[in-house]
Amino acid sequence: MSNLTIRDIARMAGVSTTAVSFVLNNRSGVSEATRQKVQEIIRRTGFTPNVHTRRLNLGKSFTIHVVLRQYGDSLFNQFALETLNSIFTVSKSLGYSVTLTFADSSMDCTQIIDSVRNKDCDGIILNQISDPSILSQLQQENIPFVCVDAHIPADMNVPMVGLDYYDAAYQATRYLYEQGHTRIGFIGPTAPDVYYHNTFGGYAAALKDANLTCDPAWLAEVAYTEESAQACIDRLLQLPELPTAFLCAGDVFSVNIIHYAKERGLRIPEDISIMSLDDLLVSRYLDPPLSTMTFNKELLGENSTRLLYQIIQGESYEPVNLIKTTPVERGTVKRIKES
Amino acid sequence: MSNLTIRDIARMAGVSTTAVSFVLNNRSGVSEATRQKVQEIIRRTGFTPNVHTRRLNLGKSFTIHVVLRQYGDSLFNQFALETLNSIFTVSKSLGYSVTLTFADSSMDCTQIIDSVRNKDCDGIILNQISDPSILSQLQQENIPFVCVDAHIPADMNVPMVGLDYYDAAYQATRYLYEQGHTRIGFIGPTAPDVYYHNTFGGYAAALKDANLTCDPAWLAEVAYTEESAQACIDRLLQLPELPTAFLCAGDVFSVNIIHYAKERGLRIPEDISIMSLDDLLVSRYLDPPLSTMTFNKELLGENSTRLLYQIIQGESYEPVNLIKTTPVERGTVKRIKES
DNA sequence: TTTTGCCGCTAAACCGTTTTACTAAACTTA
DNA sequence: TAAGTTTAGTAAAACGGTTTAGCGGCAAAA
Numbered sequence: 001m002s003n004l005t006i007r008d009i010a011r012m013a014g015v016s017t018t019a020v021s022f023v024l025n026n027r028s029g030v031s032e033a034t035r036q037k038v039q040e041i042i043r044r045t046g047f048t049p050n051v052h053t054r055r056l057n058l059g060k061s062f063t064i065h066v067v068l069r070q071y072g073d074s075l076f077n078q079f080a081l082e083t084l085n086s087i088f089t090v091s092k093s094l095g096y097s098v099t100l101t102f103a104d105s106s107m108d109c110t111q112i113i114d115s116v117r118n119k120d121c122d123g124i125i126l127n128q129i130s131d132p133s134i135l136s137q138l139q140q141e142n143i144p145f146v147c148v149d150a151h152i153p154a155d156m157n158v159p160m161v162g163l164d165y166y167d168a169a170y171q172a173t174r175y176l177y178e179q180g181h182t183r184i185g186f187i188g189p190t191a192p193d194v195y196y197h198n199t200f201g202g203y204a205a206a207l208k209d210a211n212l213t214c215d216p217a218w219l220a221e222v223a224y225t226e227e228s229a230q231a232c233i234d235r236l237l238q239l240p241e242l243p244t245a246f247l248c249a250g251d252v253f254s255v256n257i258i259h260y261a262k263e264r265g266l267r268i269p270e271d272i273s274i275m276s277l278d279d280l281l282v283s284r285y286l287d288p289p290l291s292t293m294t295f296n297k298e299l300l301g302e303n304s305t306r307l308l309y310q311i312i313q314g315e316s317y318e319p320v321n322l323i324k325t326t327p328v329e330r331g332t333v334k335r336i337k338e339s
Numbered sequence: 340m341s342n343l344t345i346r347d348i349a350r351m352a353g354v355s356t357t358a359v360s361f362v363l364n365n366r367s368g369v370s371e372a373t374r375q376k377v378q379e380i381i382r383r384t385g386f387t388p389n390v391h392t393r394r395l396n397l398g399k400s401f402t403i404h405v406v407l408r409q410y411g412d413s414l415f416n417q418f419a420l421e422t423l424n425s426i427f428t429v430s431k432s433l434g435y436s437v438t439l440t441f442a443d444s445s446m447d448c449t450q451i452i453d454s455v456r457n458k459d460c461d462g463i464i465l466n467q468i469s470d471p472s473i474l475s476q477l478q479q480e481n482i483p484f485v486c487v488d489a490h491i492p493a494d495m496n497v498p499m500v501g502l503d504y505y506d507a508a509y510q511a512t513r514y515l516y517e518q519g520h521t522r523i524g525f526i527g528p529t530a531p532d533v534y535y536h537n538t539f540g541g542y543a544a545a546l547k548d549a550n551l552t553c554d555p556a557w558l559a560e561v562a563y564t565e566e567s568a569q570a571c572i573d574r575l576l577q578l579p580e581l582p583t584a585f586l587c588a589g590d591v592f593s594v595n596i597i598h599y600a601k602e603r604g605l606r607i608p609e610d611i612s613i614m615s616l617d618d619l620l621v622s623r624y625l626d627p628p629l630s631t632m633t634f635n636k637e638l639l640g641e642n643s644t645r646l647l648y649q650i651i652q653g654e655s656y657e658p659v660n661l662i663k664t665t666p667v668e669r670g671t672v673k674r675i676k677e678s
Numbered sequence: 679t680t681t682t683g684c685c686g687c688t689a690a691a692c693c694g695t696t697t698t699a700c701t702a703a704a705c706t707t708a
Numbered sequence: 709t710a711a712g713t714t715t716a717g718t719a720a721a722a723c724g725g726t727t728t729a730g731c732g733g734c735a736a737a738a
Contacts, residue, residue: 354717354718355717355718355719356718357717357718357719358716358717358718361717367715368715368716368717369716369717370715370716370717373716373717392723395723395724395725396722396723397723398723
């Protein structure tokens, strides 16, 4: 009940605190007999050394700090919980604790920097945070950090773990082609950012490799709001002839796109097929359940924690880690070609 | 860059470390002139005091530990992320950090107890954990803790925050009645636990208050698996005449129930209406979107953090905090009575 | 025989703060 | 003016471990 100290244990065992400390840390310089005796007393009393003292002495906190992006709509939180879970699992196996922070878009970076300076944590994992000013500040301050599930240009040379969206888009488009589709459109953001660059790039490359052409009218822009999905569908409906399928660059979009497509009387997949990217929790529960590119959800957390650990330890590391996705067939893609 | 200590600051200001410490902690015993001078140096150098030392001295960690239930299927994680988010927000405003752990069903309690003994955290929030042996052990050890979103008998006298499921079930049933339904069934677990007791109790009370009767055949048992939902629907379909509506005791059940009901050719809400409890993230994206009992998602985290804080501070507190829910009309309840 | 090296062990210093106990000066009060 | 009180300030102890430096004893090497 009361708090035992290392001195209490030392007194009970009739040795110095140094000896006890050596036993606790599995260091040599203690005879087997003494070691046994001390260990027995520790076991019997249930003594555990004070964490703060340990951290103070070692100048390390054995703690990984996770910063989660704070969204109003929890649909955008994508894989946050799964990521958190696997970060925890790996951290634990490495002897690290996990602390948590939520950051909105106006996130203040100095607090994080201070927390590393004071050894409150040894490193940071940023989830879904791509703000360049924050990242470059962290780089300048030489803070050990890793980005996960964010959209960051490769030339920033930021340590990151994410999905291979270029490959995902390529495979998704290829999948549509293999189902017999030859008129394939693209629904996604058109802002010239990394995400657009990768997804559209993969889409275009797949079309090219399949010798397909694409009407610019089939390239539909959509944003993260429901209204924009609605407007997107309405715009497409004015086309003289729709493509038979779309690659939709993200389940967050597909959820709304499918909803409004159905509302406007389009049948899915009879009238249009949708192939998507991400495989969110909700996707399998849509009607029809969404065909999309899926992946091992544990990888985001696992790889980012391992990467951060390498950085903390000063080991060499591969800064960019892209996770491959595989198609999962559900109900939004119509098979045209009979096999 | 290098790590400043309070001694450095003291030297630069030409005062003792005590004076600096007093300034840092806003204590009296320092002249205004000295205070200004020290503060200016702290500001200029960006000095922040070492956390571990502080915690060691004060014998407190200013940290709240959150234990999340680890589920294979993330659908069951219900409101974990929202809860985490609001726990963080309130904790921050109280000057506390948040650490995180995931626990499976074979969770080991001693680690947690140790972490409190060593002041690694000042208190614990258990999310979706109802294991009586764990709870009573924590109670015995006099650990400050709060349960949130768990199913715990009130007579255990465990500090807890959760949904008022009795009231939710009552209101949901009442809602069906007000839409004109008089033949109302109940789909839920029938294990004699708190959850069943509350939801079925609320359902039965609402029927009674509306002078409705209920055929025992309308009481359908379901478990947390897809197969059980399928079996449940198949059993109901053998009835000579179905009720027009069901109270389904939880969106986790409704998701599968609706899926298999549709698969078996039942139209929702034309053939049967479903009123549910919880309002999970997925619920609004089902087809038709699920009518259910919703609530302010921030409350679970907020109230549990406040409650834990009161316990930590040794203030008096109300151990049981039940959050009220309100019906949200979506697409699974048919209006029979014309208004 | 002396030297070297290792082993088991400990006293004391150290990590970076907070807190206690005490001093000297200034300011009140009678 | 003497006594009491408040104020600004500091030295040193405390928190609970880890690490360093050193000591005596013993065995192997020179």
